[in-house]
Amino acid sequence: MFVENEKHITIQALHRMPYYLQKLRELKNEGVEVISAPKIAQMLNLNEVQVRKDFAAVSDSKGKPKAGFSVLELISQMEELLGFNNTDDAVLVGVGSLGHAFLAYKGFEEYGLNIVAAFDLNPEFIGREISGKIILPADKISEMCFRMGIHIGIITVPEEQAQKVCDQLVAGGVLAIWNFAPVHLSVPENVLVKNENLAASLAVLSKHLKEKMKNL
Numbered sequence: 001m002f003v004e005n006e007k008h009i010t011i012q013a014l015h016r017m018p019y020y021l022q023k024l025r026e027l028k029n030e031g032v033e034v035i036s037a038p039k040i041a042q043m044l045n046l047n048e049v050q051v052r053k054d055f056a057a058v059s060d061s062k063g064k065p066k067a068g069f070s071v072l073e074l075i076s077q078m079e080e081l082l083g084f085n086n087t088d089d090a091v092l093v094g095v096g097s098l099g100h101a102f103l104a105y106k107g108f109e110e111y112g113l114n115i116v117a118a119f120d121l122n123p124e125f126i127g128r129e130i131s132g133k134i135i136l137p138a139d140k141i142s143e144m145c146f147r148m149g150i151h152i153g154i155i156t157v158p159e160e161q162a163q164k165v166c167d168q169l170v171a172g173g174v175l176a177i178w179n180f181a182p183v184h185l186s187v188p189e190n191v192l193v194k195n196e197n198l199a200a201s202l203a204v205l206s207k208h209l210k211e212k213m214k215n216l
Helices: 011-029 037-044 048-058 071-082 097-104 107-111 138-148 159-171 198-214
Strands: 088-093 113-120 133-137 152-155 176-179 192-195
Touching: 011 037, 011 048, 011 071, 037 048, 048 071, 088 097, 088 138, 088 159, 097 113, 107 113, 113 138, 133 138, 138 159, 152 159, 159 176
Parallel strands: 088 113, 088 152, 113 133, 152 176, 176 192
Antiparallel strands: none
């Protein structure tokens, strides 16, 4: 679900698709049937040319002149593009605070992600049920992923454990890793890692806030 697809959508465009999809769903609920690229660009504060190119890349039609694209068709095409119509099974490793939150969050299913198993090293967690998932020992990661045909792994462990967990996931056949540990992971060329560094994001926000506060 994180890789470029057969329609040759760029990674940058792929990152914008969930925002388009959210807005299109809102418009659908409001009864809007046709929408133009310039209108979406205005709503999301994006470049009009960029939005038009993104829509043209994902849509099977060119849109109606002076009107735009069918909202329902765009929603369907974007859901197919992002894989939301075909649930991807995933495993989560690390059931601390962030892992707990992920297991409890039901919104992933809306985006085609289904966490089918969770693992941890801590004996206090192993065997417990969290949000309907029995927590399994971390030494079973590779075996379980291989047996269940899992290709997506979510890492929410401390940085010192992340590479070992990553290696176990890769050994089990995982091809895409969503990494929340603040560390660079070494993986084979055929494995994609999407890093979410919360500390780095907070640093960017803090820097922005400090700059803005100086001007007050």
